Amino acid sequence: MNIKRFRNVSKILSLLLKSFGALAIVALLLIVVFSFFLETDSPSVNVAFSESPLFYFQDSRVTQADYRLGAFIVAPVFLAIGSYIFFKGSFLFDRLVRGETPFTYDFAESVKWISIILIVTDIILPLLYTLIVNLSADEGFYFVFDLSSAFMIGLILYIVSGILKYGISLQELSDDTV
Amino acid sequence: MPIVVRLDRVMADRKISLKDLADDVGISNVNLSKLKTGKAVAIRFSTLEAICEALDCQPGDILEYEKEE
Numbered sequence: 001m002n003i004k005r006f007r008n009v010s011k012i013l014s015l016l017l018k019s020f021g022a023l024a025i026v027a028l029l030l031i032v033v034f035s036f037f038l039e040t041d042s043p044s045v046n047v048a049f050s051e052s053p054l055f056y057f058q059d060s061r062v063t064q065a066d067y068r069l070g071a072f073i074v075a076p077v078f079l080a081i082g083s084y085i086f087f088k089g090s091f092l093f094d095r096l097v098r099g100e101t102p103f104t105y106d107f108a109e110s111v112k113w114i115s116i117i118l119i120v121t122d123i124i125l126p127l128l129y130t131l132i133v134n135l136s137a138d139e140g141f142y143f144v145f146d147l148s149s150a151f152m153i154g155l156i157l158y159i160v161s162g163i164l165k166y167g168i169s170l171q172e173l174s175d176d177t178v
Numbered sequence: 179m180p181i182v183v184r185l186d187r188v189m190a191d192r193k194i195s196l197k198d199l200a201d202d203v204g205i206s207n208v209n210l211s212k213l214k215t216g217k218a219v220a221i222r223f224s225t226l227e228a229i230c231e232a233l234d235c236q237p238g239d240i241l242e243y244e245k246e247e
Contacts, residue, residue: 173219173220176212176217176218176219176220177218177219177220177221177222178205178209178210178212178213178218178220178221178222178225
């Protein structure tokens with residue numbers, strides 16, 4: 001295996017993840033600025049779900065204002081969590097660039113926590129959006145529940161962290177065998 | 179651990195140092211010390227064979243089983 005090429009790829013991935021994290025922070029700041037400081041006619045933030053979510057019910061009595069309120073609250077939370085995940089991921093790749101081994105319990109635990117955040121966020125945020133829209137709406141009912149690619153990525157990363165831990169315990173057993 | 183290593187006893191009987199035994203067996207000082215102090219989790223048959231040959235003893239002289247209460 002070409003170690004130098006692997007470290008270069010890790011460096012690129014780390015920079016890429018940092019850029020995504022920075023973009024998420026910029027988007028978050030833009031939402032805050034447009035919402036509270038600029039007087040524009042119709043600042044709006046949208047939360048987009050897939051074209052065919054798992055569960056979806058929409059009542060025409062729920063207004064656009066209700067959806068916008070839900071989006072104004074959920075979108076910054078989503079962007080903040082997203083930027084945290086991107087920066088956390090980039091720090092893991094930084095460790096690989098420095099030549100540290102990924103086969104430590106600490107590294108595997110970091111991967112596991114990223115996966116758990118991805119899974120929980122993907123489940124909780126649509127439900128939170130639903131709750132806010134319904135609380136805001138004077139009449140009507142709205143419900144959406146969907147599992148996106150973030151859920152699958154989180155699941156895969158959780159399995160990867162389990163495999164990493166198994167590999168570490170096998171290595172420890174081998175190291176402790178004389 | 180139920181398996182107790184009595185290597186230090188046999189080494190003292192044969193008057194052999196850790197370094198000399200490690201050289202004869204073909205493993206590092208660190209690994210032999212791990213075995214002697216009971217920190218080893220497992221031992222290869224090849225290593226056990228080499229130790230018995232170097233010390234002219236039986237595996238039962240080096241390893242004992244003590245039931246855990």
